[in-house]
Amino acid sequence: MRTLDTLMEPWFFMWLSLSHVPATIRALVAAKDYGALFSPSRFREALFGTLWATIGPMIKAMNEERVVALLEGRVRGGCVQDEAVLPPIHGTVLEIGAGSGMWVDVLARFSSNVDATGELYNRKKTERGITKIYGVEPNPISAKALQKRVNEVGLQDIYQVVPVGIEYVNDPSAWDSEIKPGSIDCIFGILCLCSIPEPEKNINLLYKLLKPGGYWFVNEHVKVKHGGPLLCFYQWYCNIAWSFLMGSCRLCRDTEKSLRAAGVWQEVDLAQPSDQTGYEVIPHIIGTLKK
Ligand SMILES: C[S@@+](CC[C@H](N)C(=O)[O-])C[C@H]1O[C@@H](n2cnc3c(N)ncnc32)[C@H](O)[C@@H]1O
Secondary structure (H helix, E strand, O other), X not given: OHHHHHHHHHHXXXXXXXXXXXXXXXXXXXXXXXXXXXXXXXXXXXXXXHHHHHHHHHHHHHHHHHHHHHXXXXXXOOEEOOOOOOXXXXXXXXXXXXXXXXXXXXXXXXXXXXXXXXXXXXXXXXXXXXXXXXXXXXXXXXXHHHHHHHHHHOOOXXXXXXXXXXXXXXXXXXXXXXXXXXXXXXXXXXXXXOOOOOHHXXXXXXXXXXXXXXXXXXXXXXXXXXXXXXXXXXXXXXXXXXXXXXXXXXXOXXXXXXXXXOOOOOEEEEEOOOOOOOOOOOOEEEEEEEO
């Protein structure tokens, strides 16, 4: 039964996406953005934005416990540990594909200026928390929602929305600042490396932004690794329709390989989450890399 569920999972998301077409058209008409109605790429992005407003909170609810443990440094080999095995997320953070700010409240708990929630996570007063966050989000509708969420959570002093793709973060002509190589303590991103253009090139760029000793916190869906050629073929087959219905997201990316190849790492701990069998059509990896 579980096998059937996992085989049907991509089709469930694609059906959900199709069911959001009328709402997307209504939103574009209401915004008088008629151009997007006739541009397949812009419509695809708008459709994904509308879909994510529905499924994003569900996906967050399903993953929050594990992601919080990841950011607390309590994940090893895909399993949540009782005690921290790594330092928690800290210092200057780059959030890739921050979307509409689904994880801003979680990041706030690690910020050095949010004491009450910091205590919830037993963060010692002396421990260094997050001091600055760059939230990189190119979709203008999501970037606007992200800024609103940052203000609601009260993180505007340290959270800066960067309204461009990660490929432009070190280009001062693309936005009003620049992120310099070796200036980032921690990179964080949830289900976003599946959506960025030219993944190898841009993962290399992100690697260069990390300080030596910096951490990359990863939670992504990836290419099928186990399950044999039939499952690989089935994932590839699903990806044909997926690429039309799920924005710039792609199912068959070997993100672990791209991350490992980006440069020299002191430590790599990437694994499938403990509750997955390895035979999913949308398998995940979770863990950290230390530069
Ligand atoms: C599946 S959504 C995840 C959003 C968010 N991380 C969350 O969990 O709610 C993928 C995000 O990647 C963003 N994205 C697409 N291309 C990007 C790029 N070139 N650079 C950074 N983010 C990008 C999309 O706009 C979208 O917000």
